[in-house]
Amino acid sequence: MSKIKLKLFFIALLVSHFLIGFKCHAQKVTQSQKEFLITDYGSKADGKTVNTTAIQKAIDAAFKNKGGVVVFPKGIFLSGSIILKSNVTLYFEEESVLLGSTNPKDYFNMAFEGRPVSLKNDDNSQMALILGHKANNISLKGKGKIDGQGLKLALNIDSLHHAGIAVDPKYSIRRNRPNETMRPKLLRFSQCDNVLIEGLKAGEASCWGLSFELCSNLTLDNLTIVNRSYWNNDGIDITDCRNVKVTNCDINAADDGICLKSYYPGYYNDSVYIANCTIKSSASAIKFGTASFGGFKNVTIKDIKVLDTFRSAIALESVDGAFIENIDVSNIQAVNTGNAIFIRLGQRSGDKPGSIKNVSIKNIKVQVPFGRPDSNYDLRGPEVDFFHNPFPSSIVGLEGYAVENVTLENIEINYPGRASKGMAYIPLNRLNQVPEAVKDYPEFSMFGELPAYGFYVRHVNGLSMKNIKLTLEDADFRPAFVFDDVQNLKMEAVDLPKEKQKQLVFNNVVTAVLEDQLLEQKLEIKSK
Structure with a gap:
């Protein structure tokens, strides 16, 4: 046997001995x-x-x-x-x-x-x-x-x-x-x-699922x-937990699909990773709140498919004093879903409002239907008790307590249109008609009728919108965007239906950077 063959033989013998030993160790x-x-x-x-x-x-x-x-x-x-x-x-x-x-x-x-x-x-x-x-x-x-x-x-x-x-x-x-x-x-x-x-x-x-x-x-x-099976049937509830991974799950829930909650002041959800999940819900697909006493930070949500969901694909809510910060959402595909994005800072309880800042939402595609998307559920989320047109996405803080530093990029939302002034109408010179709803339960329908079909933004400081495409299946008399009490707004590469005029409404907007074609779409008003 040559030296080379002998050397290879001993190497093979050594590897074989190692694998046998590893197998025995694994068995033990x-x-x-x-x-x-x-x-x-x-x-x-x-x-x-x-x-x-x-x-x-x-x-x-x-x-x-x-x-x-x-x-x-x-x-x-x-x-x-x-x-x-x-x-x-x-x-x-x-x-x-x-x-x-x-x-x-x-x-x-x-x-x-x-x-x-x-x-x-x-x-x-x-x-x-x-x-x-x-x-x-x-x-x-x-x-x-x-x-x-x-x-x-x-x-x-x-x-x-x-x-x-x-x-x-x-x-x-x-x-x-x-x-x-x-x-x-x-x-x-x-x-x-x-x-x-x-x-x-x-x-x-009979209540929540995995809690x-x-x-x-x-x-x-x-x-x-x-x-x-019954009411309050959340899929997964995560309350004030650290180092969490939720991956490769298929969730069908009569209430929220994945819900992050915070019940304990001084405690908060930290380092949460949610990825590669499919969610159907008669409420919201992924939601922070409504219990929001401590906080939520360092959360990554990516590669999510949402189907036949009544409320929001993504809902970030602080209404009990919690902080929400460093949130990264990307690659969300939602079909037959009632609302794309809902971000709300309120004060339902607590001595003062919490905070929402440093939120990035990128690569989102949502199709919003005209009717209920969850009609096949035996137990459906409750209807609102007022007439309304289809709801837009919302980013809403409180007067004196703005939502801060939100980035929206590569967002495509298809809306149904069919809004009618006969159904509900808020004149643009009376935007104060939209209630602040400071202490109300947070939900995308909480403000009643809204004056925009695409995005309603109020009390926000620092909003960057890039590569935003809004489409309509049918006519809608409302503008695409309403910005009310907004500072440091930046918009670029926004694609809107060509047949509509003046699709950006500004009321008390300070420091806005817009592209030339968007300047032509802007309507500056003063609310009474």
């Missing part, structure tokens, strides 16, 4: 995670037996073992509230189903001790099918399903209230439904670190979430 790592089969602890896969105690025994055994994998084999396992503990993985094999009990007595409101005081407890209950509190290194994996049976559960809760057996003191008479605190969520994790949920199908809760508060290092990947 896998084997070190002891499995705890729930059927070994008495669980029955008949879809009728309540397995809460048996499943909890398996989780407790894995926890006592200092970690392990609790396995749900093929079959339907009915359960009430179970508590996930540190270093435990719930693994759902293919065709396994964790089915939520429809008996309200099978759920409990967990006492999450050591939590900071929330300023909004009315819909912040700690009741869920799967609970976790200060549990670290936890995960839910596999190809199975978690089904909350939310409609049956919610109707049973409703019946118990009307029978006087379990009366809800906050029952909504106007909306004929139990308060959110009476209805279990699907998942509720609080103050947990290093959480992974991947590969599962989940949903059909996380004050958690860190949270990863949600490759999930299919269908949560449209």
Whole structure:
């Protein structure tokens, strides 16, 4: 054997030895995670037996073992509230189903001790099918399903209230439904670190779907979430969490698809990454708020598809004193969606308004229909109680508290037109007719009729608009843009329908840089 061949032989032998050693090490790592089969602890896969105690025994055994994998084999396992503990993985094999009990007595409101005081407890209950509190290194994996049976559960809760057996003191008479605190969520994790949920199908809760508060290092990947059984059916709720990744998820929700909330002053959402998701919603696709007491910073949202969504594709709202800053949104495709962009700084509560600044929204394409885009939902977002024409996108602060430094670039929005003065009309010389709505619930329809079809901008300091294209399916008597109390506006490469005249309306606009063709479109007015 030549020296070269001998050298190659020894190299191959060394590589082979390394790979065998690596394989053995990987097997040892896998084997070190002891499995705890729930059927070994008495669980029955008949879809009728309540397995809460048996499943909890398996989780407790894995926890006592200092970690392990609790396995749900093929079959339907009915359960009430179970508590996930540190270093435990719930693994759902293919065709396994964790089915939520429809008996309200099978759920409990967990006492999450050591939590900071929330300023909004009315819909912040700690009741869920799967609970976790200060549990670290936890995960839910596999190809199975978690089904909350939310409609049956919610109707049973409703019946118990009307029978006087379990009366809800906050029952909504106007909306004929139990308060959110009476209805279990699907998942509720609080103050947990290093959480992974991947590969599962989940949903059909009686309230929120996957809910996380004050958690860190949270990863949600490759999930299919269908949560449209009852009211308040958000897909994913993230409250005051740090280092969050939500990727490759398909979400269909009767309420907001992905909602970032902030309940705790002094705490805030930080370093959140949302990407490669598809969202359908009878509310908004991705929303910050409405609970907004702490803040939201360093959030990236990219590569999102939005379909058949009633309200906004992107909604950024601070109305309880929270700050919103360093937000980067890009590559959003929205079809059959009621509103493209909604940014609102208000003061529903708190001693003074919060702030919204440094927001970048780029590469957005949205198609807005004339009618309801969510008509196929059994439970649809409530209609507004006034006549109105189609709503524009809005960026609105408060007098003396401007939204700051917003960049809109490569934005294309197709509007339906068909606005009629007979339906609703605000003369341009009476822009003060648009209410400030300082304390109102934030929503793209909150100001009533608006005097623009494309963008309504009020109380903003620092707005850059580049490569903006607005198209109309039919005629609209309103101008494309209304700017009211705006400073430091820059517009370039704005493409508007050619047949319309004077499409930019300025009222109290200071320092505006416009291209020549836009100057021809400008109408300077003074509101009465």
